Amino acid sequence: MNASWALPLAGLAVAAALGSAASSLLAARWPRALTVLAFPMLGVSGIAAQAAGLIALASGARQTTLLPAGLPGLPWHVAIDPLAGAFLLMLGAVLLPVALYGPGYVRAFRNGRDSLATLGACTGLFVAGMLGVLLAADAFLFMLAWELMSLASYFLVCFQHDQPESRRAAFVYLLLAQVAGLLILMAFGVLATTGGFAFPAMRAAHPDATWAAIAFILALMGFGTKAGLVPLHVWLPEAHPAAPSHISALMSAVMLKVALYGFLRVVFDLLGPPQWGYGITLVVVGATTALLGAMLAVQQVDLKRLLAYSSIENLGTVFLALGLAEIFQAAGHPAMAALALLAALFQALSHALLKALLFLGAGAVQHGAHTRSLEQMGGLLRRMPRTGWMFLVGCLGMSAVPPLSGFVSEWLTFQAALQAWRLHDSLLRILVPLAAASLALTTALAAVVFVRAFGIGFLGRARSRQVRHAHEVGDGMLAGQAWLVASIAGVALFPVLVASLLGSAVLQLTGRVPGSPGWLWLTPLGPTTASYAPLLVLAVLLGVGLLGWVVLRPRRGAPVRRVDAWGCGYAPPTPDMQFSAMGFAQPQRRVFAPVYALREGFAGSAYEVVAGDRSWSWIYRPLGALMDRTADLARRLQAGHVRRYLAWSLLTLLLLLWIVS
Amino acid sequence: MDRLLSLLLALLQPLALLAAAPLFTAVVGRFKARLQNRRGVPLKTPYRELRKWAAKEAVVARTASPLFRAAPYIVFASTLLAAAALPVWETASPGAHVADAIVLIGLLGLARFMLVLAGLDVGTPFGGMGASREMLVANFAEPALLLVVFTLAMTTHTTNIGAMAAATLHGAPVLRPSYMFALAALLMVAVAECGRIPVDNPSTHLELTMIHEGMVLEYSGRHLALMEWAAQLKLLLFAVLTVDLFLPWGLATRMSPTAWLLALPLLLVKLAGLALVLAVSETVLAKMRLFRVPGYLTLAFLLALLGLLSHVILESAP
Numbered sequence: 001m002n003a004s005w006a007l008p009l010a011g012l013a014v015a016a017a018l019g020s021a022a023s024s025l026l027a028a029r030w031p032r033a034l035t036v037l038a039f040p041m042l043g044v045s046g047i048a049a050q051a052a053g054l055i056a057l058a059s060g061a062r063q064t065t066l067l068p069a070g071l072p073g074l075p076w077h078v079a080i081d082p083l084a085g086a087f088l089l090m091l092g093a094v095l096l097p098v099a100l101y102g103p104g105y106v107r108a109f110r111n112g113r114d115s116l117a118t119l120g121a122c123t124g125l126f127v128a129g130m131l132g133v134l135l136a137a138d139a140f141l142f143m144l145a146w147e148l149m150s151l152a153s154y155f156l157v158c159f160q161h162d163q164p165e166s167r168r169a170a171f172v173y174l175l176l177a178q179v180a181g182l183l184i185l186m187a188f189g190v191l192a193t194t195g196g197f198a199f200p201a202m203r204a205a206h207p208d209a210t211w212a213a214i215a216f217i218l219a220l221m222g223f224g225t226k227a228g229l230v231p232l233h234v235w236l237p238e239a240h241p242a243a244p245s246h247i248s249a250l251m252s253a254v255m256l257k258v259a260l261y262g263f264l265r266v267v268f269d270l271l272g273p274p275q276w277g278y279g280i281t282l283v284v285v286g287a288t289t290a291l292l293g294a295m296l297a298v299q300q301v302d303l304k305r306l307l308a309y310s311s312i313e314n315l316g317t318v319f320l321a322l323g324l325a326e327i328f329q330a331a332g333h334p335a336m337a338a339l340a341l342l343a344a345l346f347q348a349l350s351h352a353l354l355k356a357l358l359f360l361g362a363g364a365v366q367h368g369a370h371t372r373s374l375e376q377m378g379g380l381l382r383r384m385p386r387t388g389w390m391f392l393v394g395c396l397g398m399s400a401v402p403p404l405s406g407f408v409s410e411w412l413t414f415q416a417a418l419q420a421w422r423l424h425d426s427l428l429r430i431l432v433p434l435a436a437a438s439l440a441l442t443t444a445l446a447a448v449v450f451v452r453a454f455g456i457g458f459l460g461r462a463r464s465r466q467v468r469h470a471h472e473v474g475d476g477m478l479a480g481q482a483w484l485v486a487s488i489a490g491v492a493l494f495p496v497l498v499a500s501l502l503g504s505a506v507l508q509l510t511g512r513v514p515g516s517p518g519w520l521w522l523t524p525l526g527p528t529t530a531s532y533a534p535l536l537v538l539a540v541l542l543g544v545g546l547l548g549w550v551v552l553r554p555r556r557g558a559p560v561r562r563v564d565a566w567g568c569g570y571a572p573p574t575p576d577m578q579f580s581a582m583g584f585a586q587p588q589r590r591v592f593a594p595v596y597a598l599r600e601g602f603a604g605s606a607y608e609v610v611a612g613d614r615s616w617s618w619i620y621r622p623l624g625a626l627m628d629r630t631a632d633l634a635r636r637l638q639a640g641h642v643r644r645y646l647a648w649s650l651l652t653l654l655l656l657l658w659i660v661s
Numbered sequence: 662m663d664r665l666l667s668l669l670l671a672l673l674q675p676l677a678l679l680a681a682a683p684l685f686t687a688v689v690g691r692f693k694a695r696l697q698n699r700r701g702v703p704l705k706t707p708y709r710e711l712r713k714w715a716a717k718e719a720v721v722a723r724t725a726s727p728l729f730r731a732a733p734y735i736v737f738a739s740t741l742l743a744a745a746a747l748p749v750w751e752t753a754s755p756g757a758h759v760a761d762a763i764v765l766i767g768l769l770g771l772a773r774f775m776l777v778l779a780g781l782d783v784g785t786p787f788g789g790m791g792a793s794r795e796m797l798v799a800n801f802a803e804p805a806l807l808l809v810v811f812t813l814a815m816t817t818h819t820t821n822i823g824a825m826a827a828a829t830l831h832g833a834p835v836l837r838p839s840y841m842f843a844l845a846a847l848l849m850v851a852v853a854e855c856g857r858i859p860v861d862n863p864s865t866h867l868e869l870t871m872i873h874e875g876m877v878l879e880y881s882g883r884h885l886a887l888m889e890w891a892a893q894l895k896l897l898l899f900a901v902l903t904v905d906l907f908l909p910w911g912l913a914t915r916m917s918p919t920a921w922l923l924a925l926p927l928l929l930v931k932l933a934g935l936a937l938v939l940a941v942s943e944t945v946l947a948k949m950r951l952f953r954v955p956g957y958l959t960l961a962f963l964l965a966l967l968g969l970l971s972h973v974i975l976e977s978a979p
Contacts, residue, residue: 378784381726392728401771402764411763414807418814421977429977433969436811440804441962447770447803448796451777455792460784461724527758530820536759537742537768544738552715552883560730565722565785565879579781579789587797591955 003059009052016045024120043099050092056085079137101480126152169238183222206272226259241304245363282323289316294445299611343412369470374581376464405492675745683707692940719882732779733887780876791875801958808965842968849961851899
C-alpha cells in the first residue's frame with residue numbers, strides 16, 4: 001500500500017472518534033445510539049488507526065502536513081512517522097476489541113441514573129485526544145490534545161459519581177494530571193527557547209547540557225506521572241478501578257502508552273544527544289517502580305486495583321529497558337541500544353494487549369458475578385468458562401512464561417542487560433546487572449500476582465452467594481476478549497515479524513535495526529548467542545501433552561470417578577476453609593513488610609488485613625499538610641477589609657515601580 | 662548425516678533423562694538409606710510406582726474444574742521440554758537452540774504456574790497452603806536461578822546452555838570466584854525448587870509441613886503418575902544443569918556416537934556424585950521451619966547476586 005495513505009487514514013481515525021463522541025449525544029434521547037452508532041464508529045477509528053500505524057511502520061517514512069487552524073504564526077503541524085505508527089498500532093489494536101465489548105457492557109448502565117450520553121461523548125473525545133497526541137508535530141497541538149485526553153478521562157473516571165470513592169479517585173487524578181500537564185508544558189518551554197514550537201525546529205536545535213537535563217527531568221516527571229512511575233503513581237490505582245471496565249482497559253492499555261510515547265518523543269527524538277546520566281536515572285526509577293508495583297499488586301483484593309498496580313509494574317520495566325537503551329546509546333553501542341529499545345516497545349505492545357484483555361475480563365466478572373473483590377470470588381472458571389479461559393491466557397502472559405508474549409519482551413530485556421560486559425564505565429557495569437536482578441525479582445513477583453488472581457478468583461469454590469450464581473457474559477463481550485486473545489497469540493508466536501515491524505521505529509530513534517533473519521527464530525544477537533523459537537515450543541508442548549493423553553487414556557472409556565475432596569477423613573471441606581486472597585499473599589507480606597503500610601483489625605464482623613501504599617503517608621499526606629499550612633498563611637492576607645486590600649495594592653505598585661526604576 | 666544425528670540427539674537426550682529420572686530419585690533414596698543404616702527400597706520401586714499409578718483409575722474431586730485434569734499434561738510437557746533444552750552428553754545440542762537458558766527457566770515457571778493452579782483448583786485448605794508456600798519459594802528461587810545463569814552468560818557471552826558448556830570447556834581452567842558463588846546459589850536453589858530437605862520434605866505426609874505434596878494431594882491414577890514423574894525429572898534436570906554449567910569436562914563436543922559413548926560414563930559418575938551430595942545434606946540437615954525458608958532463599962539470591970557482581974568487579978577488565 002502506498003505510504004501516503006498513512007496520514008489520511010489517521011485523519012479518518014480522528015474523525016471517526018469525534019463522530020462517535022457527537023453521535024453519543026443522541027443517547028440522551030435514544031439509548032441505542034451507543035450500540036448502533038458510537039461503538040461501531042470507535043471500531044472504525046480503531047481499524048483506521050491500526051492501518052495507519054502499520055503503513056507508517058512498514059514504509060518507515062515520515063509524512064507531515066499543516067492544518068489550517070491554530071495560533072497566528074503557529075499553524076497545527078501534524079505528522080506520522082514509525083514511532084507514532086507503533087503507538088497508533090497499539091491504540092487501534094486495543095480500541096477495536098473495546099468497541100466490540102462496549103455495547104454489552106454499557107447495557108448495565110442503561111437503566112441507571114448515569115448519563116450514557118456523557119459516557120459515550122467522553123469516550124470518543126478521550127480517544128480523539130490520544131490520537132491527537134500521537135499525531136501532533138508541534139508543542140501547541142500536542143498540549144491541546146494531551147489536555148483533551150486528560151479532561152475527557154477525568155469525566156470517565158468520575159462517571160459513577162454517586163460513589164464517594166469514585167469522586168475522590170477522580171479528584172486525585174485531575175490534580176496529578178494537571179501537575180503533569182504543567183511539567184510537560186515547561187519541558188516544551190525549555191526545548192522551544194532555542195528553536196520554536198514545531199517539532200522539526202526542536203529536533204534541529206539542541207539546548208546546552210544544563211537546560212537539556214532540566215528538560216529531561218521535567219519530561220520524566222510530567223510523562224512519568226501519567227505513566228505511573230513511583231512515587232507519582234498514586235492516582236493510577238484509584239482511577240483505573242473507578243472507571244467503567246472498558247475505559248479502564250483503554251486507560252491502562254493505551255493512555256499509559258501515550259504517556260510513554262510522549263516521553264520517547266521528547267527524550268529520544270527531540271532532546272538531542274543521549275547522556276548516560278539520563279540512562280541511570282531511568283534504570284533506577286524503572287526498577288523501583290517495577291518492584292514496588294509488583295509488591296503492592298500482590299496484596300490487592302480488588303481485582304481491578306490489582307491490575308492497576310500490575311500496570312505500574314509493567315511501565316516500570318518499560319522505563320528500565322529505555323534506561324538500558326539510553327546507556328548503550330550514550331556509550332556508543334547503538335546496536336545494543338536498538339535491542340533494548342525494541343524490548344521496551346515489545347513490552348509496551350504486549351502489555352497493551354494483555355492488560356486490555358485482563359481489564360475486559362475483570363469487567364466481565366463484574367458484569368456476571370457483581371463483584372470485584374477476590375475474597376468473594378472462587379470457582380468462576382466453571383460458571384464463566386469462556387471468560388475464565390481467556391483470563392488465564394492473560395494471566396499466563398503477564399507472568400512472562402513461554403510461549404506467551406510477555407515472555408518475549410522479558411527475554412529481550414534480559415538479553416540487552418546481559419550485554420553489559422561491553423560497557424567501559426565500572427558504575428554502569430555494576431548498575432546494569434543489578435537492574436537485571438531487580439527485573440528477575442519483579443518477574444517472579446508478577447507470577448505470584450497472577451497465580452493468585454486466577455487461582456483465588458477463578459479456581460476453587462465460590463466464596464459468596466452472588467458468585468455462586470454468576471453467569472457468562474454475552475457474545476459481544478466475549479468477542480472483544482477473543483479478539484485480544486488472537487492478537488496476543490499472533491504477537492507471542494511470531495515475535496520476529498512483530499519485531500521487524502517495530503524495528504522501523506527503533507531504527508528511527510537509534511539508527512540501527514535489531515534484525516532476526518527468517519520468521520521462526522528470534523535471534524537478535526546472532527544465532528549462536530541466544531535464540532528462541534516460540535512456535536516450536538508451543539508445538540512440542542502440545543505434541544507431548546496430546547501424546548501423554550492418548551497413551552494414558554483408559555481403555556474402557558469409563559468417565560472419571562468424582563468423589564468429595566479429601567478432608568483428613570472428616571466431613572468434606574467447605575468453601576470457607578479455602579485459602580483467602582490475603583492469606584495466599586501472607587508470606588510476601590511478611591517478607592516485604594517494610595514496604596507496606598499494614599493495617600490489621602476488625603472491620604465490623606470481619607477480620608481485615610490491608611497492605612497499603614506507603615507513598616501516601618510518606619509523601620502525599622505531608623505535602624497536603626504543607627499546602628494547608630501555606631494556605632493558612634496566605635489567608636492572613638485576606639482579612640476581608642477593603643482598606644487592607646488597597647494597602648496591599650499600593651505596596652505591590654511601589655515594589656514594582658522600584659523594580660522597574 | 663549430521664542433520665540426522667542432531668535430530669537423533671534432540672530426541673534421545675530428553676528421553677534418556679526421562680527414563681533415568683526415577684532411577685536418579687531412587688539412587689538418592691538408596692544413598693540416604695545407607696547413610697542412615699537402612700537397607701532402602703529396590704532401585705526399580707519408582708518405576709513400579711509409576712506403572713501402578715498409570716494403570717489405576719483416576720479419581721477426581723467433585724469440585725475440580727477441567728483445568729485440574731489438564732494441568733498434569735501441561736506440567737509434564739513443559740518440564741520435558743525444559744529438559745530437552747539441556748545438553749546431556751553433547752554440547753552442540755539442538756534443543757538448546759529452541760530454548761536457551763532463560764527460556765528453560767521460563768518453562769519451569771510455566772510448569773510451576775500450572776502446578777500451583779492445580780493445587781488451588783479443588784478448593785481445599787491443603788492445596789491452598791501448598792500453593793501459597795510454593796509461590797514463596799519460587800519468588801526467590803527463580804530470580805536466583807536467573808542470576809546464576811546471568812553470571813555464566815556474562816562470562817561466556819551467550820545464553821545458549823550448550824555454547825556456555827563449550828565455552829567453559831575451551832577456556833582456560835581457572836578458578837573463578839563468581840563461579841563459586843553461583844554454584845553455591847544453584848545448589849541451594851535446586852534443593853528449594855525440587856522440594857528437598859531443608860525446604861520441603863519429599864517423604865512427608867504431615868499436612869501442615871508439606872509444600873509439593875500439598876498441591877498434588879488430590880491427584881490419583883495417571884494424573885499423579887505424570888505429576889510425580891515430572892517432579893523426578895525436575896530433580897535430574899537440576900543435576901544435569903549443574904553438570905552443564907559448572908562441571909562440563911568430559912562432555913562430547915563432536916557430533917559422533919563414539920564420542921557420546923565416551924562421554925556417558927563420566928556423566929554417570931558426576932551425577933552419582935551430586936546424588937551423594939544431596940543424600941548427605943538431607944541426612945545431616947533437618948527440615949526448616951517455614952518462616953526460616955525466606956532467609957534461606959534470600960541467602961541463595963544474594964549469593965547469586967554476589968557472583969554476578971564479583972564477575973563484573975573482579976574478573977572482567979573493561
